[in-house]
Amino acid sequence: MFFKGGHATKWSENVFRQEADTGVFSIQTWGEFEQQFRLHFFPANTEADAINALEGTSYHQGNRTVDDYLDSFQALVSDAGYMDPQILVVKFRRGFRVGIQSQIATMPYGRPADTDPDAWYKAAWRIDQARLANEAFQSVSRSTPSAALKTVSARPPPLSVARLPLAPPPPVTLKPPPTTPSMGVPMDMDVARKARFLPPRGCY
Numbered sequence: 001m002f003f004k005g006g007h008a009t010k011w012s013e014n015v016f017r018q019e020a021d022t023g024v025f026s027i028q029t030w031g032e033f034e035q036q037f038r039l040h041f042f043p044a045n046t047e048a049d050a051i052n053a054l055e056g057t058s059y060h061q062g063n064r065t066v067d068d069y070l071d072s073f074q075a076l077v078s079d080a081g082y083m084d085p086q087i088l089v090v091k092f093r094r095g096f097r098v099g100i101q102s103q104i105a106t107m108p109y110g111r112p113a114d115t116d117p118d119a120w121y122k123a124a125w126r127i128d129q130a131r132l133a134n135e136a137f138q139s140v141s142r143s144t145p146s147a148a149l150k151t152v153s154a155r156p157p158p159l160s161v162a163r164l165p166l167a168p169p170p171p172v173t174l175k176p177p178p179t180t181p182s183m184g185v186p187m188d189m190d191v192a193r194k195a196r197f198l199p200p201r202g203c204y
Helices: 006-022 030-041 046-055 066-080 085-095 098-105 117-153 189-197
Strands: none
Touching: 046 066, 066 085, 066 117, 085 098, 085 117, 098 117
8 A cells, every 4th residue: 555656665675675585574563663764754864854955945935825834844944953943934935935925014003023933823724714705705706797697588478468458448328418407488478467457259
């Protein structure tokens, strides 16, 4: 399962070849395995290699995440034996991407001291988490209008109301205008008066 790639494969093949030739496995105890492992896989001078890396630019963050950069940086300073907190902060800041280290260095309040590497580590982690959360928010905000547009376009067209022919209006019956009461025929007063005094007509 292990020792199946690169230098590890060659080393394990050599160990088993020696066993096949001599009939005895060369590593008998866990201590012997550790000794052989350190001899073949650990650099000859770990401290010198770590110091050389920290004095160069190969340890810089580059495209790595903040978590990866923190892990590798702390491993390097441990191997190099750096203990001065101010040197640690300087090296840490120098390896960071310009944007992140500028954000920490120009914080209006709560800026970590230049002699407190742990505070710089925590500030860098918080800023990176805030950046990731903001990127997630922006990606959702950018996708929301298109999703809403798809939802609107997916709606069925509104139903058209068929126009039915209008029925002809009912006939209107016109009522005759109301008649005004007749005032009668004017009476001839003289005729009526004469009729009272004339004798009845008879046969003479």
